[in-house]
Amino acid sequence: LAKTTQPISMDSYEGQEVNITCSHNNIATNDYITWYQQFPSQGPRFIIQGYKTKVTNEVASLFIPADRKSSTLSLPRVSLSDTAVYYCLVGDVRGSQGNLIFGKGTKLSVKP
Amino acid sequence: NAGVTQTPKFRVLKTGQSMTLLCAQDMNHEYMYWYRQDPGMGLRLIHYSVGEGTTAKGEVPDGYNVSRLKKQNFLLGLESAAPSQTSVYFCASRSSGIKEGEQYFGPGTRLTVT
Numbered sequence: 204l205a206k207t208t209q210p211i212s213m214d215s216y217e218g219q220e221v222n223i224t225c226s227h228n229n230i231a232t233n234d235y236i237t238w239y240q241q242f243p244s245q246g247p248r249f250i251i252q253g254y255k256t257k258v259t260n261e262v263a264s265l266f267i268p269a270d271r272k273s274s275t276l277s278l279p280r281v282s283l284s285d286t287a288v289y290y291c292l293v294g295d296v297r298g299s300q301g302n303l304i305f306g307k308g309t310k311l312s313v314k315p
Numbered sequence: 316n317a318g319v320t321q322t323p324k325f326r327v328l329k330t331g332q333s334m335t336l337l338c339a340q341d342m343n344h345e346y347m348y349w350y351r352q353d354p355g356m357g358l359r360l361i362h363y364s365v366g367e368g369t370t371a372k373g374e375v376p377d378g379y380n381v382s383r384l385k386k387q388n389f390l391l392g393l394e395s396a397a398p399s400q401t402s403v404y405f406c407a408s409r410s411s412g413i414k415e416g417e418q419y420f421g422p423g424t425r426l427t428v429t
Contacts, residue, residue, distance in 0.1 A: 237417070246319075246405045246420025247358065290357060303418075304374075305350070305357035 338406030
């Protein structure tokens with residue numbers, strides 16, 4: 204299983220772009236990278252998933268370098284409502300269904 | 316669509332009591348999961364199912380049992396509750412289709428064992 208390392212916490216201000224980097228040095232060939240967001244007292248919510256290069260949706264962008272040993276979740280122009288915990292997961296989503304590991308995540312605090 | 320629902324939302328048990336948590340999804344998803352989340356921690360997988368009638372162990376299965384008799388329901392049972400099982404339990408489901416890896420989570424069940 205690919206282990207991930209993320210910063211425990213980050214602070215930002217409204218309107219800024221936030222980049223959260225996740226390290227996954229032993230990522231396997233069939234592994235995908237998935238990011239989730241979790242608000243207090245709620246279940247996690249899927250944000251974005253990618254395999255390589257760049258993926259963008261209406262919420263965020265995911266940048267994955269060629270060696271795939273890290274990935275960066277980019278949140279454009281954050282607001283107070285983006286204050287949450289963000290989890291980076293790495294796993295073969297097409298294989299065994301029990302190998303997506305949620306670490307402790309990164310607690311993002313957005314200030315006015 | 317209601318998405319993923321969990322019953323009950325809160326429950327207090329005494330040590331040794333049993334209970335069943337119900338998860339229901341109306342998205343016709345094949346895969347369903349049960350996680351637990353302890354304070355300040357990420358989610359840990361308890362059991363999962365890849366289809367009706369199938370179940371498999373996750374990272375922390377001891378003390379729990381599950382059943383998937385119907386595709387839309389995934390039950391988590393505690394036969395003899397222990398204080399160490401005090402946690403928030405989340406159910407999730409996902410499709411085997413295009414958006415692999417995208418799990419939909421329920422609102423959670425907060426369980427306290429005294």
